[in-house]
Amino acid sequence: MKILSIVGARPNFMKIAPIAKAFRADRDVEHVIVHTGQHYDEKMSESFFHQLGIPRPAINLEVGSGSHAAQTAEIMRRFEPVCLKHKPDAVLVVGDVNSTLACAVVAKKLWVPVVHVEAGLRSFDRRMPEEINRIVTDSICDVFFTTSPEAETYLRAEGVPRGRIFYAGNVMIDTLMENTARARASEITGKLGVAKGEYALVTLHRPSNVDTKEALSGIMRALQAIQKKIPVVFPAHPRAMKNIRRFIPKRDLASLKNIRFVEPLGYLDFLNLTMNARFVLTDSGGIQEETTVLGVPCLTARENTERPITITEGTNILVGTSARRIVAEAEKILKGRAKTGKRPKYWDGKASGRILKILKRLHQRGKLERCA
Numbered sequence: 570m571k572i573l574s575i576v577g578a579r580p581n582f583m584k585i586a587p588i589a590k591a592f593r594a595d596r597d598v599e600h601v602i603v604h605t606g607q608h609y610d611e612k613m614s615e616s617f618f619h620q621l622g623i624p625r626p627a628i629n630l631e632v633g634s635g636s637h638a639a640q641t642a643e644i645m646r647r648f649e650p651v652c653l654k655h656k657p658d659a660v661l662v663v664g665d666v667n668s669t670l671a672c673a674v675v676a677k678k679l680w681v682p683v684v685h686v687e688a689g690l691r692s693f694d695r696r697m698p699e700e701i702n703r704i705v706t707d708s709i710c711d712v713f714f715t716t717s718p719e720a721e722t723y724l725r726a727e728g729v730p731r732g733r734i735f736y737a738g739n740v741m742i743d744t745l746m747e748n749t750a751r752a753r754a755s756e757i758t759g760k761l762g763v764a765k766g767e768y769a770l771v772t773l774h775r776p777s778n779v780d781t782k783e784a785l786s787g788i789m790r791a792l793q794a795i796q797k798k799i800p801v802v803f804p805a806h807p808r809a810m811k812n813i814r815r816f817i818p819k820r821d822l823a824s825l826k827n828i829r830f831v832e833p834l835g836y837l838d839f840l841n842l843t844m845n846a847r848f849v850l851t852d853s854g855g856i857q858e859e860t861t862v863l864g865v866p867c868l869t870a871r872e873n874t875e876r877p878i879t880i881t882e883g884t885n886i887l888v889g890t891s892a893r894r895i896v897a898e899a900e901k902i903l904k905g906r907a908k909t910g911k912r913p914k915y916w917d918g919k920a921s922g923r924i925l926k927i928l929k930r931l932h933q934r935g936k937l938e939r940c941a
């Protein structure tokens with residue numbers, strides 16, 4: 570069985586790592602990794618390949634940055650000849666980034682079956698680029714691997730036959746569990762001069778939060794108040810840092826003395842910071858899941874989430890971008906009233922093994938493609 574897997578942006582790398590490991594260990598699988606080059610920095614891309622032991626991609630499409638249309642079009646243009654040359658039995662895409670959508674469309678038009686890992690997530694917010702990517706990808710996919718039960722409900726409502734949906738668990742948690750011991754050994758807290766359990770960790774990158782002055786200022790006002798009570802570590806995504814410099818006056822920035830702005834971190838350092846944080850404030854999808862598994866309180870700076878299980882079962886709370894709401898929830902945590910939670914079913918480190926087994930079974934029966 571020849572599978573061509575797509576990675577493009579940072580959150581894809583930790584999802585493909587355990588899949589690549591499972592595929593490599595199986596003699597019946599030929600696995601070819603294609604990197605679209607959507608993320609290209611050492612810090613946004615390269616370091617994950619080293620740290621997580623992901624095999625070098627056989628192909629790098631080197632598309633780089635651009636508007637959504639330009640980036641998506643360029644990925645499609647460059648991926649088509651690769652797909653034609655390799656003639657895989659299936660193309661496997663993960664998550665919801667532009668690379669996911671672009672490669673799914675290309676493969677499907679070449680009649681190559683498409684497998685989506687992390688299918689069926691819905692925020693029901695169509696102003697979010699990732700939501701469009703999720704809906705379009707799932708509308709043409711053949712095999713759907715889900716991370717939570719409600720994903721199956723949404724996919725069924727969109728007409729996906731039950732027999733095509735498999736609750737495999739969460740591959741991102743496979744990576745987390747595989748790397749917990751190594752992450753514990755990281756010395757990042759010492760390097761940043763913060764004590765374990767006594768700092769807040771912040772990440773922001775969603776266009777809706779960092780591309781407008783209004784939203785970004787609300788969150789920064791909250792951070793202004795929070796850093797007076799507890800040190801804040803903020804590994805800033807390039808998009809966030811660019812806009813913080815653009816929208817926040819220099820004088821205000823200089824007054825944030827208890828915030829450590831650092832560049833995007835590698836996986837192990839970041840996981841260490843997450844597991845040792847008093848709480849996390851984020852707008853990332855994956856971090857909502859990681860904090861749930863680690864039992865670390867998570868405040869999500871969004872009005873909705875495509876990962877509601879992190880709220881119903883985990884440690885996550887939606888706080889939006891209003892400074893008042895963010896600070897109020899942070900204060901509850903600092904006063905010892907943090908939300909607790911439990912680990913969702915199948916977030917157990919074995920998701921990629923389940924995915925491999927199911928794909929092999931479908932392939933042997935000639936059923937990788939959805940015929941309906």
Ligand code: UD1
Pocket residue numbers: 578579580607608609610613614634635665666667668698699774776806807808854
């Ligand atoms: C992308 C994904 C998002 C994911 C996020 C994680 C889409 C629609 N969005 O958003 O789902 O959560 O990645 O990071 O696919 N840049 C660099 N270096 C890089 C990569 C990007 O400086 O290695 C800069 C770009 O020049 C651009 C900005 O970061 O200005 C945004 O990059 P882009 O790939 O467009 O989207 P993200 O916001 O990273």
